[in-house]
Amino acid sequence: MTLNLDDAKNTAEVLTTALPYIQRFVDKLIVVKYGGNAMTDPELESSFARDIVLLKTVGIHPVVVHGGGPQVDNLLKELGRQSDRIDGMRVTDKSTMDIVEMVLGGSVNKSIVSLINKHGGRAIGLTGKDANLIQAKKLMMEKIGTDGVAVPVDLGFVGDVVSVNKDVINMLIASDFIPVIAPLGVDKEGNTYNINADLVAGKVAEFLQAEKLMLLTNIKGVLGRDGEVVTGLTPKKVDGLIEDGTISGGMIPKIQCALDAVRSGVKSAVIVDGRVPHATLLEIFTNEGVGTLISREIDAALSQS
Ligand SMILES: Nc1ncnc2c1ncn2[C@@H]1O[C@H](COP(=O)(O)OP(=O)(O)O)[C@@H](O)[C@H]1O
Numbered sequence: 001m002t003l004n005l006d007d008a009k010n011t012a013e014v015l016t017t018a019l020p021y022i023q024r025f026v027d028k029l030i031v032v033k034y035g036g037n038a039m040t041d042p043e044l045e046s047s048f049a050r051d052i053v054l055l056k057t058v059g060i061h062p063v064v065v066h067g068g069g070p071q072v073d074n075l076l077k078e079l080g081r082q083s084d085r086i087d088g089m090r091v092t093d094k095s096t097m098d099i100v101e102m103v104l105g106g107s108v109n110k111s112i113v114s115l116i117n118k119h120g121g122r123a124i125g126l127t128g129k130d131a132n133l134i135q136a137k138k139l140m141m142e143k144i145g146t147d148g149v150a151v152p153v154d155l156g157f158v159g160d161v162v163s164v165n166k167d168v169i170n171m172l173i174a175s176d177f178i179p180v181i182a183p184l185g186v187d188k189e190g191n192t193y194n195i196n197a198d199l200v201a202g203k204v205a206e207f208l209q210a211e212k213l214m215l216l217t218n219i220k221g222v223l224g225r226d227g228e229v230v231t232g233l234t235p236k237k238v239d240g241l242i243e244d245g246t247i248s249g250g251m252i253p254k255i256q257c258a259l260d261a262v263r264s265g266v267k268s269a270v271i272v273d274g275r276v277p278h279a280t281l282l283e284i285f286t287n288e289g290v291g292t293l294i295s296r297e298i299d300a301a302l303s304q305s
């Protein structure tokens with residue numbers, strides 16, 4: 001086979017374009033939240049796995065936290081059951097918890113691990129229960145009633161993250177593994193909790209002081225009142241958009257986690273369209289990125305207003 005010089009030049013150009021980004025992120029930790037809605041197409045799943053392997057190969061350290069809400073819904077449906085959601089959180093009774101654990105800690109976790117390993121990575125799957133990775137407590141939620149008074153809402157075995165055992169993750173990274181974490185947590189009494197995966201990803205990024213938190217989902221970014229992608233988000237703006245119903249459902253915990261993460265020291269958080277092939281690479285290796293960026297600079301400057 002003869003070398004096509006034009007093709008080779010293009011390839012070389014693409015590779016050298018990536019160089020400053022590789023230099024910027026080398027040895028840094030990037031937490032990638034892979035949402036259940038982004039796991040819809042085998043080709044996209046493969047491109048995600050290859051992106052993760054590529055990052056690791058060039059010396060960047062990805063930590064994957066995955067969701068799987070739609071996959072849990074599917075099994076519940078097959079079993080003739082259903083569960084309610086309140087502000088994006090699944091109301092989780094004991095038997096729903098068993099199903100959530102089976103799906104997230106079982107089939108979803110293992111299929112991501114297998115795919116990354118198939119592409120040459122060294123992924124290791126774990127839930128927040130392994131080595132007490134994610135210490136949790138019952139999530140307390142309140143809703144404002146029509147009379148303006150806050151009333152407590154019981155979501156069952158839904159957890160909030162108390163702490164993340166960063167030593168376990170750092171040890172895995174030091175041994176060249178790619179941690180793939182299912183969003184389950186455990187409390188001091190040994191109770192298992194179902195935790196929103198965005199929340200887990202945000203806390204993992206925070207405890208590890210990651211360079212970037214990337215939330216992959218099935219939409220081009222945070223959409224405003226006219227359906228446009230919103231930029232320059234401030235806590236105040238976000239509150240307004242939630243209050244008038246522009247931001248709803250699963251986007252509520254997602255945007256709140258992104259804001260919390262940057263306030264707690266993560267350099268930037270981005271909500272990325274996981275339906276774009278190689279979204280992870282495009283986000284890291286281009287200036288434009290492919291989603292709604294929340295950076296510490298924007299947050300600090302705009303939250304004054
Ligand atoms: N203002 C908004 N901008 C973008 N998405 C929104 C907004 N409000 C609600 N959503 C919904 O949030 C969804 C993303 O949350 P979720 O379904 O939990 O995703 P994932 O499974 O990737 O975590 C979008 O697909 C969209 O339907």
Ligand SMILES: CC(=O)N[C@@H](CCC(=O)OP(=O)(O)O)C(=O)O
Nearest residue numbers: 035036067068069089090196197
């Ligand atoms: C409490 C709660 O809602 N937990 C989620 C955990 C999975 C998740 O967050 O999945 P996605 O990221 O794909 O939405 C659930 O049971 O669906």
